[in-house]
Amino acid sequence: MPTIVFASSKGGVGKSTSAVLLATELSATGKTVTIIDADPNKPVSDWAAHGRVPETLKVISNVTEKNIIDLIEVEERKSTYLIIDLEGSASMMVAYAISRADLVILPVQGSQLDAKEAAKGVALVKQQEKAFNKQIPFAILFTRTNAAIRPRTLKDVQSQINEAGFPVFNVEIYERDAFRAIFSFGGTLYTLDPKQVSSIEAGIANARSFASEALDRLIGIYGNTSQNETGLTTQPAEVA
């Protein structure tokens, strides 16, 4: 039942791509995963409509500010992992989703504008932590970066985020044709046709490393709950 929220008040930063990559990687391990597509543009629902969605993965759409909290609570009971993809806006929907999150992932591209918007997301997380006296683990995820080239603007944004002390994923989601292709052809990285799409294996390695770090973060927060009868209902430990 861990709930992982992808949030950013800016569109086009790779929230839906990262959410689908994480969901498909987790479902490939045999665990059940639900994605709540809370973006009115319904990118994840459009992806699912292509078909070839893994059997252990379910996508829920038609989400409103009025029903999102109820949906989260229902789906948390049904699936091992709940992933929420949000619209790129500073909306109330973002706040409701974060209020139920076990981990908030804030995707950021290497631009000043993105970093500024990510800071807004962090401000909301911090505000909720203070108001509700609970820790909401979050981490910045650099997305759409180039595996080979490190532009100066990206380095600058990274150093600003490090200076602010925000936790950052070690793994970045690279700009890859394979990631775009799953939204064009549907299915997962594993069902793409190598004749149509290049570097699928590199995409899989990238997605798997990201999912692995996300799991590490959940394990770091809660420990291995198979040895902890109280499970995730315990107060999360302090995270760096």
Place this chain on the structure above:
Amino acid sequence: MNTRRSIFEGVPDLTEKARAFNPKEGVAQGGPAAEKVAEVAEAVNFTSREPAMDMAGETKPSSVRRKPRYRKSGRTGQFTCRAKPEVLDELYQFVDDHGLMVGEVFEMAWEALKEKHKKN
């Protein structure tokens, strides 16, 4: 002979890791009430992007049917935005009461806003 490094070298075994992590299933953790969350969100400028709802969950349309306003004024630029119906009702009431055009009121409001920011 040189061998090419595998692309999966150093990539963790996700299935093994997922098997080791067994979060408790079938439970919802709950959280603060929606009203409280909304209050906190508004403090950091996260606002509702959906139409206002009444208690029955119905969209509340403006109760006023507006008459067409048209006269030549040289204002040719177009500006469109969405606002709360009750704010628009007030705005059009002001326009009618003062015999102005919506564009004129927008320009006046803009000037006033600039003036206010100059003072601050």
